[in-house]
Amino acid sequence: MKTVRAPRPGRRIGAAALLALGIAALGAGSARSAAAPLLNRPAPLLNRPAPPFTRSDLAGKTLRLRDYRGKVVLLNFWATWCGPCVAEVPRFSAWQKRYAAAGLQVIGVSMDDGGAVVKRFLRRTPLAYPIVLGDARLGRLYGGINGLPQSFLIDPRGRIVARYVGELDLARLQMQIKALLPRRPG
Amino acid sequence: MKHDARTALATLCLMLCIYACPGDALAKHLPASSIPAAMLIEPAALAAELKSAGRAKPLVLQVGFHTLYEEAHIAGAEYAGPAAEEAGLRELGLRVKSLPKDADIVIYCGCCPWSHCPNIAAAFDRLRSLGFTHVRVLHLADNFGADWVDKGYPVASAR
Numbered sequence: 591m592k593t594v595r596a597p598r599p600g601r602r603i604g605a606a607a608l609l610a611l612g613i614a615a616l617g618a619g620s621a622r623s624a625a626a627p628l629l630n631r632p633a634p635l636l637n638r639p640a641p642p643f644t645r646s647d648l649a650g651k652t653l654r655l656r657d658y659r660g661k662v663v664l665l666n667f668w669a670t671w672c673g674p675c676v677a678e679v680p681r682f683s684a685w686q687k688r689y690a691a692a693g694l695q696v697i698g699v700s701m702d703d704g705g706a707v708v709k710r711f712l713r714r715t716p717l718a719y720p721i722v723l724g725d726a727r728l729g730r731l732y733g734g735i736n737g738l739p740q741s742f743l744i745d746p747r748g749r750i751v752a753r754y755v756g757e758l759d760l761a762r763l764q765m766q767i768k769a770l771l772p773r774r775p776g
Numbered sequence: 777m778k779h780d781a782r783t784a785l786a787t788l789c790l791m792l793c794i795y796a797c798p799g800d801a802l803a804k805h806l807p808a809s810s811i812p813a814a815m816l817i818e819p820a821a822l823a824a825e826l827k828s829a830g831r832a833k834p835l836v837l838q839v840g841f842h843t844l845y846e847e848a849h850i851a852g853a854e855y856a857g858p859a860a861e862e863a864g865l866r867e868l869g870l871r872v873k874s875l876p877k878d879a880d881i882v883i884y885c886g887c888c889p890w891s892h893c894p895n896i897a898a899a900f901d902r903l904r905s906l907g908f909t910h911v912r913v914l915h916l917a918d919n920f921g922a923d924w925v926d927k928g929y930p931v932a933s934a935r
Contacts, residue, residue: 756919
């Protein structure tokens with residue numbers, strides 16, 4: 591697991607918090623693009639603290655969601671069998687590299703029926719962020735992961751500010767992430 | 777600027793490549809669009825059918841991935857998959873082996889948007905090739921969550 595510094599309070603965090611509400615409101619129609627998406631279906635988790643969890647990632651390191659407090663977290667539920675998911679993950683990996691210093695952390699939760707196929711996938715397509723294996727329990731904790739792809743945007747205070755179901759408008763999501771980052775991207 | 781353009785182009789090429797051949801499970805992907813429209817049943821119709829009294833219920837099979845079945849599935853549905861993999865198709869074959877060829881069967885998946893589903897057409901194709909004549913396919917346009925769970929239709933979970 592990456593060592594993460596505690597959040598550094600700053601004006602950008604405050605501004606990000608103010609933006610969160612706007613982003614949540616935007617979400618209802620925002621990621622619905624011609625490409626398909628269903629966006630932000632009503633979710634009881636919206637504007638609530640992200641449910642905490644601890645898992646081992648596929649590299650064997652312990653991942654605790656709470657350790658990422660102070661960062662913007664993109665929590666992406668995906669699977670190797672999901673075409674739209676595997677189309678998105680290289681972009682998320684690029685964002686992780688580009689915005690890590692500004693406070694972004696992407697976390698992938700694979701809903702595959704086992705880790706072997708995910709490890710094979712990662713050998714072909716390395717991702718610059720940790721992947722944990724999900725299951726029904728974690729899915730229920732996040733309001734039901736009954737279809738993929740599905741992602742949650744979590745602000746530096748640990749609140750879910752947007753939930754995305756289906757294929758994403760990645761350009762819009764990138765703007766939303768940048769607006770929440772606690773530090774200016776380099 | 778040039779560097780950004782090159783990076784964007786490289787990312788696009790990588791995404792297209794991966795999208796075309798995403799994972800092991802999708803190697804023999806049959807598109808859901810290959811299923812004849814006449815064989816489809818919409819969620820509202822199936823929910824009404826399952827709710828109606830005095831009528832024999834179809835055998836409902838989830839032919840997708842087990843993690844999703846475990847989390848939530850149509851009440852009364854059995855698991856027989858994943859049909860994107862040969863082992864899953866064997867499971868499906870074993871489940872229906874003793875049934876008459878005119879058995880009323882409904883299959884569904886809903887793992888991801890209809891046009892991307894790696895399981896549903898493969899399962900339909902296998903059942904038809906085994907000689908089953910009354911196979912219907914639940915049309916889940918977006919996914920099982922959006923088109924079934926969120927509509928309030930009956931759901932069960934495996935624990």
